[in-house]
Amino acid sequence: MMRFVILMLFFYLSIPTYAQYAPAAGKVGSNALHKDSIIFISWAENVSVKRGFLDIADTSLGRVTHGEEANAIGKADGAVISLGDGGEAIFTFDIPLANGNGPDFAIFENAFADEFLELAFVEVSSNGVDFVRFPSHSLTQTNLQVGGFDKLQPENLNNLAGKFRVFFGTPFDLQELDTFSIIDINSITHIKVKDVIGSIDTSYAMKDAFFNTINDPYPTAFESGGFDLDALGIIHNRENYLGLHDPNKGLICVKSQNPLPLSKELWIEFTHNSDFKVLDYNGRIIYENTSPANILQFQFTQKGVYFIKWTNVSGTGVYKLNVLD
Ligand SMILES: [Ca+2]
Ligand SMILES: [Ca+2]
Ligand SMILES: [Ca+2]
Incomplete structure (x- = not known):
């Protein structure tokens, strides 16, 4: 128990209260990755989507319908499938992803401007059963609900897909998950993208890794509601990382x-x-x-x-x- 308390204390003390995360694409310090970057070796080719509701608070409205799974595979092109409230997509890979230097993959949404953002959690797995979520962080205020057409600031967001505008991917670095023994960061076979509902109502609120409610545009009760998934760009996999898949041993x-x-x-x-x-x-x-x-x-x-x-x-x-x- 004491160990847990100390660990939690360390966790809280290490939270950067006024952290400024990477700004919008094109700004100094941004880590947004353009779809044409040489960094991408290929694009995810298999996905399975479970669409969410138009409005989690009124499930009688049914589920979102915009787009098809085919819109989420291949190179980022701005065509998307909408996930709806809490909907999710699972990408699978014939060649497992691996942890190389820096980001290992990036996820693309279709935001038409730098601040009209819809967010998703990202989780990875080496067996399709045990998933580990990237430690997300949202510094957006939690007093006033962000509406369907309200703005978010990318500087307030970390490890959440969708923090950049269309054609700019949000990068994820598997190195950040190297302490989790239920996955092998050098053999990632599944990646899950899960819409953040975004409601600050405690019945539906979703939390980041620091237990903050993530305030994200809500409600979005239209056919294209929720996170709009365009593509997943691959940077490192077990084929292009040759020899030993251990960046400490030379490859x-x-x-x-x-x-x-x-x-x-x-x-x-x-x-x-x-x-x-x-x-x-x-x-x-x-x-x-x-x-x-x-x-x-x-x-x-x-x-x-x-x-x-x-x-x-x-x-x-x-x-x-x-x-x-
Ligand atoms: Ca990496
Ligand atoms: Ca959402
Ligand atoms: Ca697409």
Whole structure:
């Protein structure tokens, strides 16, 4: 019990009361990620949505209907499926997501302006049963209900999807969940996005990780009510994070796509010193670098099959890359 109390005390003392979290896209210090950023290696391709009610306080109105599941997969395009009050979407991944340097995925909503925001909790799982929620934080006041067309300030929000306008993803870093033993942050197979109802009425209020009520536009009793899910961009998964999936032991990360169009550069991110080679199909070394910088870019001049080979403190690995016209 004492341990719990001390832990809670530490928790409260460490709450930044006037925390200013990342501001809107384009402002200094923003961590919003544009959909065209090189950081994205691919986009979620499987989702299952459980739509919520138009108004949780009057379930006789039924559930929201706007959009289809297909609107939430593939690259962010502004087309969405609405989740409704407390509705949720679960993305699944054939290649599990992994924890690399910095953010590992981002979620896109369709807010038409920087301050007209609708929020969602984000949870991850390695088995589809046990989910861990990112520790959300809302510093929005809780005295006056934010109405359907009222504003929120992104600076008041952390670890809640939907804090940026359309085409700008909210980033999530799996490293923040590394103390939870019920998930493996280097093998995330499911990501849940759950609409924050947003009501400050204690019957329906949803709390952040610091037990604050999250005040979010409510009611939104229309067909497109609740969080509008556009896409989930993947930054790190077990395929592009090669070798050991442990950022403390040294690995490399292929940030570009495979197959790689000839017109595009190969991007490699290094976390530790590596001896790095690119070999052609016949094993001929066409590029070598014994101490590449953090990010290495390489342009191929011919299509074909190549092997990327690296050696570092954790061993040696090989990655097969196809380069196409
Ligand atoms: Ca990470
Ligand atoms: Ca909501
Ligand atoms: Ca979409």
